[in-house]
Amino acid sequence: MQLWGNIKEHMTRSEENYIKTIFHLGGNTATPIATNAIAEQMQTKPSSVTDMARKLADKGLVHYKKYQGVSLTDFGIKTALSIIRKHRLWEVFLVEKLDFSWDEVHEVAEQLEHIKSEKLIDKLDELLGHPKYDPHGDPIPTKDGNFMVRDKxxxxxxxxxxxxxxxxxxxxxxxxxxxxxxxxxxxxxxxxxxxxxxxxxxxxxxxxxxxxxxxxxxxxxxxxxxxx
Amino acid sequence: MQLWGNIKEHMTRSEENYIKTIFHLGGNTATPIATNAIAEQMQTKPSSVTDMARKLADKGLVHYKKYQGVSLTDFGIKTALSIIRKHRLWEVFLVEKLDFSWDEVHEVAEQLEHIKSEKLIDKLDELLGHPKYDPHGDPIPTKDGNFMVRDKxxxxxxxxxxxxxxxxxxxxxxxxxxxxxxxxxxxxxxxxxxxxxxxxxxxxxxxxxxxxxxxxxxxxxxxxxxxx
DNA sequence: ACAAATTTTTAGATTTGTCTAAATTTTAAT
DNA sequence: ATTAAAATTTAGACAAATCTAAAAATTTGT
Missing domain, CATH: 2.30.30.90 (Ferrous iron transport protein A (FeoA))
Structure with a gap:
């Protein structure tokens, strides 16, 4: 029975994928994202999104009101950035260290981004020389969730x-x-x-x-x- | 409708863990492994093992007869070696490239071993200089499933x-x-x-x-x- | 060899993540 | 302001992987 027990709860792969998708659809702002949009992006059905929206809301990752769509909480945004950081660092690793071409990295990074080990990511970041951008030019969030937004x-x-x-x-x-x-x-x-x-x-x-x-x-x- | 459609079927994480455990319990020989032994090793219940034994037998990975325990088929052994190869290569990577100590690698490698990408493993092997042993001195199977058994x-x-x-x-x-x-x-x-x-x-x-x-x-x- | 102990399997339930089909709510159009 | 269309939710089902409790098979002890 710990006081802050819900801070570091286990996140399933599916939950992480939803959070990432919501972020990419712009859910980092206050604007809520439609159930349908999420379903389409994730190649699933709106009813599945509704179920997950509830679960994510229970865990404090999203704001959700019936028929109103979802948007990420601050905690949800932090979580999304952490997943995106992992994804993009792995992409850099694949290209820089394993000679993957930039069109081959996405699928594998989709798997690697779910590996759970803080030390692994810190060390990987170090090995790669703290890269700021991934092979497609997208910024890599820092450990504390800061984004290099390039004026492009x-x-x-x-x-x-x-x-x-x-x-x-x-x-x-x-x-x-x-x-x-x-x-x-x-x-x-x-x-x-x-x-x-x-x-x-x-x-x-x-x-x-x-x-x-x-x-x-x-x-x-x-x-x-x-x-x- | 392909002729050899069942050769490269998707294996779930759980299936892979069972195969690996059976191998480690000596299931690579003809001697069948007891349901109970597998359950104990995997921190699960014998009834769960029975269910999985059936499924793995259906997929051609193990021999299974009720009350007789399971042993790996040739295909099962090949599969086990492939998973162990991945596990041990990742362990070498963690120690050699990311400065993990040898007592820290197991947990992370348990996750990494399930990443699916042949190219990833081939390239990783290359990056590491085709190591023959992992950080604990255990032999790393080659791509075609050969073991360096050291006389120790x-x-x-x-x-x-x-x-x-x-x-x-x-x-x-x-x-x-x-x-x-x-x-x-x-x-x-x-x-x-x-x-x-x-x-x-x-x-x-x-x-x-x-x-x-x-x-x-x-x-x-x-x-x-x-x-x- | 036969009863007791152990092991294994079965049957039925649970959880997670998904689906379909029907019902409900919101939005858009006239 | 109603009604039609679109979006969303509910209800009920399913598959995977697990569990518990009970039944069945095997092994062991004497």
């Missing part, structure tokens, strides 16, 4: 002639990442917008020393940081 | 005056491993049996350049390889 914008929104550095991808699907590999576009590359085609909104760009055409769809999934 | 013996069974190298521990409990650390006994150390005490079977030994007394209990949990 979509390549599709860059003004003509402006120059920037590629710092991330919005779409992390295998097909998109493989496309980038094939076209030799990688994080860290310098990109300049040479021309914009009004008709289909495609861009003519220069990546390092190469010139190429990319569709609007591509440009709107690449994050660029303006030259600072 | 318990320190307690070494003849007087004989010299050997410490190559493993039988008991891997935290208390035992911490005791060894405290007494500066590590794998690779050269050990000579100087005297044997008839009364309590304790040993007076030399470890590298230090002399010390150890109880029979200690000596019967340390593996030594005779100087070759």
């Amino acid at each position: 914008q979509l390549l599709s929104e860059m003004p003509l002639k402006s120059i920037g550095v590629c710092v991330g991808v919005k779409d992390t699907s295998t097909t998109f990442l493989k496309f980038l590999d094939k076209n030799n576009i990688a994080l860290g590359n310098t990109i300049q917008v040479l021309e914009k085609e009004d008709f289909d909104m495609s861009l003519y760009i220069q990546v390092e020393d190469r010139k190429l055409n990319i569709s609007h769809q591509i440009a709107s999934n690449l994050y660029v940081k303006k030259n600072d | 013996q318990l320190l307690s069974e070494m003849p007087l005056k004989s010299i050997g190298v410490c190559v493993g521990v039988k008991d891997t409990s935290t208390t035992f491993l911490k005791f060894l650390d405290k007494n500066n006994i590590a794998l690779g150390n050269t050990i000579q049996v100087l005297e044997k005490e008839d009364f309590d079977m304790s040993l007076y030994i030399q470890v590298e350049d230090r002399k010390l007394n150890i109880s029979h209990q200690i000596a019967s949990n340390l593996y030594v390889k005779k100087n070759d």
